[in-house]
Amino acid sequence: MKNIPTTLPDTLLRQAQAIAAREQMLLDQFISLALASQVSVWDARxxxxxxxxxxxxxxxxxxTEPEEFDSFVVFRNRATAFGTNIG
Incomplete structure (x- = not known):
């Protein structure tokens, strides 16, 4: 097992804590289980x-170059306006 530092959005952390408590699991156990499940889904896809x-x-x-409305720059600007960091 390896410990890794990570940052989670507050809302996601609260949801994970609530589910772990409801299922009577430790938070790290729940996160490991959820991650394993998601990795399995990605592998299958x-x-x-x-x-x-x-x-x-x-x-x-x-x-050809994309139309302006379909360009990455416009997409990035829209994502930033909604508080999403896409790099």
Missing amino acids: AKQGDWQKAQEILAQAPN
């Missing part, structure tokens, strides 16, 4: 994907 098919689909897209 990844196995359904077909990288070759995805590349073939992307190869059909035109090599």
Whole structure:
């Protein structure tokens, strides 16, 4: 087992604490269980994907700049306006 420092949004922490208390679990046990469950879901979804098919689909897209409304800069500005940090 390894301890890792992490930062959680207050609302997520409160929800996790409430569920752990309701299920009579330690918070770290609940977080480990929830993370294991989510990793399992991501693994299952990844196995359904077909990288070759995805590349073939992307190869059909035109090599042009996106329209302004569809650009990453506009998306980032909108996300920032809603308090989301996307990098």
